[in-house]
Amino acid sequence: MFPVVVKIGHAHSGMGKVKVDNHYDFQDIASVVALTQTYATTEPFIDSKYDIRIQKIGTNYKAYMRTSISGNWKTNTGSAMLEQIAMSDRYKLWVDTCSEMFGGLDICAVKAVHGKDGKDYIFEVMDCAMPLIGEHQVEDRQFITDLVVSKMNQMLSKTPIPSPQRPTATQQPQSGSLKEPEPNKIPPQRPPPQGCLQYILDCNGVAVGPKQVQAT
Numbered sequence: 591m592f593p594v595v596v597k598i599g600h601a602h603s604g605m606g607k608v609k610v611d612n613h614y615d616f617q618d619i620a621s622v623v624a625l626t627q628t629y630a631t632t633e634p635f636i637d638s639k640y641d642i643r644i645q646k647i648g649t650n651y652k653a654y655m656r657t658s659i660s661g662n663w664k665t666n667t668g669s670a671m672l673e674q675i676a677m678s679d680r681y682k683l684w685v686d687t688c689s690e691m692f693g694g695l696d697i698c699a700v701k702a703v704h705g706k707d708g709k710d711y712i713f714e715v716m717d718c719a720m721p722l723i724g725e726h727q728v729e730d731r732q733f734i735t736d737l738v739v740s741k742m743n744q745m746l747s748k749t750p751i752p753s754p755q756r757p758t759a760t761q762q763p764q765s766g767s768l769k770e771p772e773p774n775k776i777p778p779q780r781p782p783p784q785g786c787l788q789y790i791l792d793c794n795g796v797a798v799g800p801k802q803v804q805a806t
């Protein structure tokens with residue numbers, strides 16, 4: 591059963607992840623978890639060669655491999671080498687399947703470790719909050735921009751253009767149907783999609799900061 595990895599709460603960037611070698615240490619960490627007021631999960635530790643990350647942004651797919659340089663079992667902690675690798679049908683199947691499992695995500699990523707036994711172990715799926723990594727982040731941002739703009743145009747073209755009058759308090763829209771996405775928030779003329787898009791880009795900008803890795 592041991593070693594295992596205990597993952598505490600929803601923290602990212604390798605935080606709150608502990609490798610536990612025996613049941614004595616497990617008891618210690620269990621007592622720490624008991625104080626945290628959050629959930630924790632346990633999974634088998636995979637003796638790995640490198641991490642794999644497959645990302646999908648609309649119809650663009652990329653695969654990366656990350657190898658620890660400093661020797662930490664967490665390849666996102668300490669220094670590591672990140673390389674883009676070829677997309678394969680198998681990788682595409684993984685990420686497409688995960689996308690479909692969650693209702694058809696346009697943006698998502700799958701993380702796996704490649705074990706020393708030669709097998710791949712998928713251990714995490716990310717949605718559009720995934721950080722962008724690697725050399726092609728500018729291109730990735732552009733794919734996200736294009737995707738969001740085309741989705742917004744698709745949604746807005748199904749919505750009748752609201753009258754220039756701002757809705758009054760008595761005309762609050764009812765919550766509900768997809769065809770009327772919050773009409774009180776749509777100004778009379780279509781604005782550039784700054785709000786939502788900027789939010790997504792900001793999120794990625796913030797998330798990507800601490801995850802920078804050293805390239806060789």
Ligand SMILES: Nc1ncnc2c1ncn2[C@@H]1O[C@H](COP(=O)(O)OP(=O)(O)O)[C@@H](O)[C@H]1O
Pocket residue numbers: 595597601602603604605607633634635636637638641663664665666701703713714
């Ligand atoms: N079960 C596991 N076996 C071996 N290595 C793991 C396992 N889970 C995570 N890792 C390593 O630790 C790193 C961080 O774990 P991860 O779950 O991705 O945390 P975070 O989401 O906080 O970045 C992974 O990139 C991987 O290298």
Ligand SMILES: [Mg+2]
Pocket residue numbers: 601602603714
């Ligand atoms: Mg995580």
